[in-house]
Amino acid sequence: MEAKLKIGILGTGIVGQTLGQKLVKLGHSVLLGTRNPSKLDEPKGRGPSARTLSDWLAEVGAEARISTFREAANHGEIVINALNGGASLDVLQSVGETYLNGKTLIDTSNPIDISGGFPFTLFVKDTDSLGEILQREFPNLRVVKTLNTLTAALMVDPQRVGNGDHTVFLSGNDAKAKTQVLELLREIGWHDILDLGDISTARGTEMMLSIGHAVMHALNPAEIAFKVVRNKRP
């Protein structure tokens, strides 16, 4: 039996809703934080899986709650950044380090710049990453970059593709936080969890956005994921 965790999720788009629903199902105490918690009837996200937060609450049940970003951070022993990349730093700053210090932040965001249209580009890359920016800004937050190479549907259900035989990556400076996240990923159903090293390795996974989009476009409408295939050298 896994321990029940208090989890605060920042962001109520498709990633926040999907992770939140799964974590409630797993028995965790989930609080979603959003900019305007009074506006529960606005459409969130695009596409067939877009739901209002009222619909989300009705479906997920009474165990889930929705409040402000700060309340969500305050609630969580683990905080999940499910915001889009461009909003992540601002929202964390608005929450304030008092509510973040010492906690584990699961950072699922990518530094996507949509201003130029498709193909999207990255507003930070190669010599720095969004994961590193958040870690530098909040030195006492234990940032673990993960899940950012995946669609929301795959994050919580790796079996959707290739019987789950593909890879999710971890990047972070704090070994204890990474172990905590690894255990949560296993509980979600992940088997191939690859610890890349410190938070600077988030550059690698964030920069996979380009190949990810190219592959999705080439194989549309297939769902896709990446597997790190490895052999020990003889």
Added chain:
Amino acid sequence: MEAKLKIGILGTGIVGQTLGQKLVKLGHSVLLGTRNPSKLDEPKGRGPSARTLSDWLAEVGAEARISTFREAANHGEIVINALNGGASLDVLQSVGETYLNGKTLIDTSNPIDISGGFPFTLFVKDTDSLGEILQREFPNLRVVKTLNTLTAALMVDPQRVGNGDHTVFLSGNDAKAKTQVLELLREIGWHDILDLGDISTARGTEMMLSIGHAVMHALNPAEIAFKVVRNKRP
């Protein structure tokens, strides 16, 4: 029986030597181009697989030849760019479009900037790629980016890792050239060859350098490759 091809390889480092040896074994007519074809006894590359060109010639046999970059381009109906990224444009310009126009260029290079040490960065990325730069500079050359996500050993022997069950990517504007390259990759032993689309998709594979290095570092001394796992949506 595959048709025998005339192949010119630009660059005599580990990539050029390894591809050249394999293509000679497959019965193709291979000419390696190098900056100083008279200097056959200088060490090429680093590590245990580094050989002088004299040693390479002795091992590969009389079917292979070494000459200038221009002679190699002139020889090849297919030309392979096995140069490092930083040298690629200069060398192609020194060869001149007269020797390149109408030909297929297999571009295996990556825009690696080693000036800042490890982790290496990219001198072009995200909004452009080295593949696109070469294509723009030589509009009548049919550039096909491929193999650039792999070590030289894996380029010619995908079976080394995961019984060959991993992915090699193709990017290029010319469908005929991509078919030609796809056939050559099949002859080498590749099964999972994924055509990403036009040459701009080379951004995706070139930007995989960062995740590739991170994974290799994390799993050292394992050999690694990436597999695109996919399912059709139900």
